[in-house]
Amino acid sequence: MTGVQPTTELSGRYQRAFTVAVVVLVAGWHLAGGGGQLLHNRADYASFAFQCALWLVMAVAIAVGSVVVLRGPLDWRLAWAVALIALVASTASAAASPAGQMLAVSWAWGSAGWTGVLALHRRRMTELVWFLAAEAAAIFAVQAWDGLNRMDLAAFLALLAWSTGAQIAVAAAVKALDSAANRAAIAARSEDAARERAATAEIIQAARQARWLALQENTVPLVAELAAGTADPGDPQLRVRCAIQAARLRRLMAEGDELPGSLVHELHASADVAELRGVAVEIETAGTLPQVPGPARRVITDAAIAILASARSQARITLATVAAGIAVSFVADTGSVVLLPAADQGVAIEHQQDGDMLWAEARWNNR
Amino acid sequence: MEQQVTVAIIEDHPVVTEGVASWIRSDSEQRVLLVHTGRDLTGLDGESRPPAEVVILDLELSGELVTAQIPGLVAVGYRVVAFSGHSDPAIVMETLDSGAHAYVSKEEGSEHLVEAVLAAAADRPYVTRSQARAMLADQRPGRPELSQQELQALLLWFQGMSKASVGRRMSISENTVRQYISRARAKYAATGRTAPSKDALLARAIEDGVIKPGEIMPYTSFARAAANRPSLGGPGQ
Numbered sequence: 001m002t003g004v005q006p007t008t009e010l011s012g013r014y015q016r017a018f019t020v021a022v023v024v025l026v027a028g029w030h031l032a033g034g035g036g037q038l039l040h041n042r043a044d045y046a047s048f049a050f051q052c053a054l055w056l057v058m059a060v061a062i063a064v065g066s067v068v069v070l071r072g073p074l075d076w077r078l079a080w081a082v083a084l085i086a087l088v089a090s091t092a093s094a095a096a097s098p099a100g101q102m103l104a105v106s107w108a109w110g111s112a113g114w115t116g117v118l119a120l121h122r123r124r125m126t127e128l129v130w131f132l133a134a135e136a137a138a139i140f141a142v143q144a145w146d147g148l149n150r151m152d153l154a155a156f157l158a159l160l161a162w163s164t165g166a167q168i169a170v171a172a173a174v175k176a177l178d179s180a181a182n183r184a185a186i187a188a189r190s191e192d193a194a195r196e197r198a199a200t201a202e203i204i205q206a207a208r209q210a211r212w213l214a215l216q217e218n219t220v221p222l223v224a225e226l227a228a229g230t231a232d233p234g235d236p237q238l239r240v241r242c243a244i245q246a247a248r249l250r251r252l253m254a255e256g257d258e259l260p261g262s263l264v265h266e267l268h269a270s271a272d273v274a275e276l277r278g279v280a281v282e283i284e285t286a287g288t289l290p291q292v293p294g295p296a297r298r299v300i301t302d303a304a305i306a307i308l309a310s311a312r313s314q315a316r317i318t319l320a321t322v323a324a325g326i327a328v329s330f331v332a333d334t335g336s337v338v339l340l341p342a343a344d345q346g347v348a349i350e351h352q353q354d355g356d357m358l359w360a361e362a363r364w365n366n367r
Numbered sequence: 368m369e370q371q372v373t374v375a376i377i378e379d380h381p382v383v384t385e386g387v388a389s390w391i392r393s394d395s396e397q398r399v400l401l402v403h404t405g406r407d408l409t410g411l412d413g414e415s416r417p418p419a420e421v422v423i424l425d426l427e428l429s430g431e432l433v434t435a436q437i438p439g440l441v442a443v444g445y446r447v448v449a450f451s452g453h454s455d456p457a458i459v460m461e462t463l464d465s466g467a468h469a470y471v472s473k474e475e476g477s478e479h480l481v482e483a484v485l486a487a488a489a490d491r492p493y494v495t496r497s498q499a500r501a502m503l504a505d506q507r508p509g510r511p512e513l514s515q516q517e518l519q520a521l522l523l524w525f526q527g528m529s530k531a532s533v534g535r536r537m538s539i540s541e542n543t544v545r546q547y548i549s550r551a552r553a554k555y556a557a558t559g560r561t562a563p564s565k566d567a568l569l570a571r572a573i574e575d576g577v578i579k580p581g582e583i584m585p586y587t588s589f590a591r592a593a594a595n596r597p598s599l600g601g602p603g604q
Contacts, residue, residue: 282474284496286456286525287504316527320503331527354532361526 014181016070018174019121023066025170026118030055030062030111037107044105046096051107054093058111061085065119079119083131086115091138095145103155109139113167121171128171132164214252219245243309247273251301263292263328266301267317274308279315279332281308287321292364299347300328300362303340307360310334322363329361372488375403375419377411378450379428383473387423387450387480394481408436412443419445421484426451426462434458437465441564446487450480459501463555466562472497490564490571492552499525502551511554520547549577557583 038055042048065082068074090112097105116131143152222245225231231238250269264285271281292300307330308315315332325346333356340349340360351360374391378384384404391399403417407428410416422445426432432453440447447467451458454472462470468487471479472495479495486493494502499521502513513521516537523533524544534541553572556565572578 282527284500284525286500287506318500318526320500320522320525322522327522327526329526352532352536354529354535357529357532359523359526359528359532359536 014184015178018177019069022118022121022170022174023070026062026114027066029114030059034058034107034111037105041105041107044098046098050096051093054089054096054108055111057089058086058108058115061089062111062115062118065115069118069122074122076123079123082119083116086112086119087131087135087138090135091142094139094142103143103152103159106139109135109159110163113163117167117171121174125171125175128168132167136160136164214248219249240309243273243277244305247305247309251305261289262294263289263297263300263326264319266297267304267319267328270301270304271308271315271317274311274315279308279311279313281311281314282316283318284316285319289319289321290326290366292326293345296345296347296364299341299344299349300364303349303360303362304328304330306338306340307332307334307358310336310338310358312356324367325363325365327361327363329359331357331359334358371398371400372421372485373400373402373419374421374423374484375405375411375417375445376401376423377405377408377428378423378425379406380425381406383425387476390477390480399481399484408433408440411445412439416443420488421446421448421468423448423450423480423484424467426453426458432458434461434465437462437467438560438562441466441562444563446490446564448480448483448487450476454497454500456501456504459498460505460507463498463501464559466560466564468564468568469493469495470498470501471495490567491575492549492556492568492572492577494521494524494548494552496525496527498552499548502555509558511551511558513551513554514547517547517551517554520544521551524548546577550582553578554583 034055038051042051045051061082065079068078068082090108093108094106112135113132116128116135120128120131140156143156146152222231222241226233226242233239247270250272251266264283267283271283275281304317311332311334313333315330318327318329320327320329335356337353338351338358338360340351343349345364346366347362347364349360349362351358353359376384376387378387388401388404391401402419405411405417411422422440424433424437424440424447426434426449434449437447437449449459449462449467449470450473451462451470452473453459459470468490469483469492471483475495475497479493483493483495503518503521503525519537520533523536524530528536530544530548531541533544537544549572553569556568556572559565569578569583573580
């Protein structure tokens with residue numbers, strides 16, 4: 001999760017930077033290029049005031065377009081509204097210019113094209129091409145109305161090539177940069193995912209190693225003895241050893257499941273094997289039990305495994321909250337004394353044998 | 368031989384009723400006599416109600432908990448032994464607070480039900496392991512204060528030791544173990560809502576020397592002690 005968020009942000013940040021660059025370019029062009037030409041040719045216009053008003057309309061369209069594209073996901077209707085206002089303003093400006101000199105004094109064609117780039121640069125390239133074509137067609141129509149001559153046509157084609165070419169080039173560059181940023185973000189994201197997978201694999205590997213070591217110590221020699229025929233399956237002692245190892249295997253599996261009631265869960269797992277042997281195991285809890293740390297749980301379940309492996313027909317396991325921790329007790333018909341684990345990890349173990357019945361209590365103290 | 372204790376079984380599952388009846392029949396001294404079985408509580412508070420001393424009550428009849436009906440049964444003079452598969456400590460405490468004498472889980476039935484009925488008929492405390500569990504788990508603000516010895520005896524009993532083993536573990540006699548457990552139970556009878564069954568249990572505990580009136584005084588009001596049990600020898604008498 002933490003790996004994914006920044007890469008998405010990263011690609012978003014790049015895209016915003018490209019948009020800011022386009023906004024600066026378009027606003028700069030309209031101010032310096034369009035505005036400069038307007039002032040420079042002010043004497044040539046039929047009505048300078050009308051041209052200024054159109055320049056302001058275009059400036060407002062650019063301002064609105066900038067806000068809209070910087071805000072994020074673009075509404076296509078709004079984008080096209082901005083573009084069409086620029087188109088109408090530039091056509092009006094051309095129509096109001098003196099015939100024959102229109103291209104020499106026009107400030108509006110360039111600004112309208114750049115406004116289109118601003119409004120449409122996040123949309124499909126063909127939309128921008130259609131817009132620029134419509135713009136060129138409108139200018140051409142005004143020229144034709146005025147009476148087209150060869151000089152005008154040459155100037156028109158030169159301007160078309162220069163201005164439209166630059167606008168398409170900028171739009172294409174933004175598209176290319178966008179897709180590069182996207183690819184970079186995706187690559188970064190998959191790198192993060194790969195790193196997370198590697199870390200998880202390492203943890204699983206360590207856990208497997210620990211389980212494998214635990215098995216090497218006791219279970220493997222036992223299985224080897226059985227396989228080699230040196231151990232006698234009829235020997236009750238051997239059967240107890242087998243029961244203990246089977247319960248430990250079961251517990252190893254249960255230890256992987258970290259649950260709020262881990263201890264109860266692990267005791268159930270330890271009891272499973274005894275139940276398969278026909279021992280009736282009851283597990284009861286009294287009160288809200290505290291969470292016992294892993295190493296202490298292991299001492300307690302070791303005691304459970306030792307007792308359950310010796311139980312003949314019944315065992316009762318209880319867990320009760322006591323003043324400073326938890327008392328886990330075992331009552332089982334073991335018949336004889338069972339070797340219990342030594343006190344460790346804050347767990348104290350006591351026991352009492354009464355005839356056939358063994359009572360043992362493992363108390364874990366959290367202080 | 369003492370007179371037989373008469374009992375009614377209220378249980379919605381006929382198989383369970385039959386099982387309980389068979390435990391009653393198999394008592395070697397035939398101390399309990401089954402006089403009525405019913406699948407619900409109808410007729411138990413009327414004029415012609417069954418003449419049983421003790422009602423063995425399944426806490427869930429036709430899918431509904433009937434702990435709220437216990438005070439009514441107790442009010443007309445029945446002693447109630449709850450017999451249920453619901454061993455949730457909160458339900459056990461609610462059952463005892465409502466005036467039931469004892470709670471026996473279905474797992475404990477064969478071993479404890481007849482004994483619990485006999486104890487109830489004599490107004491003597493009877494504490495099953497599931498009841499001990501509920502008392503150990505009890506964290507309600509109004510719970511009685513149990514001594515360390517009482518708590519230890521309850522804990523070992525809940526853990527599954529026989530009372531004789533508990534005695535050896537605590538270096539006391541088996542009889543003293545019974546005293547501790549009964550005293551804890553009697554302290555519970557002195558708390559919560561009032562019920563004639565609880566007063567009777569308390570009176571018997573005092574008579575038997577299980578508990579001294581002074582030991583329950585902090586947990587019950589003087590007014591109530593004076594009004595309800597003038598003959599129990601409260602302080603000042």
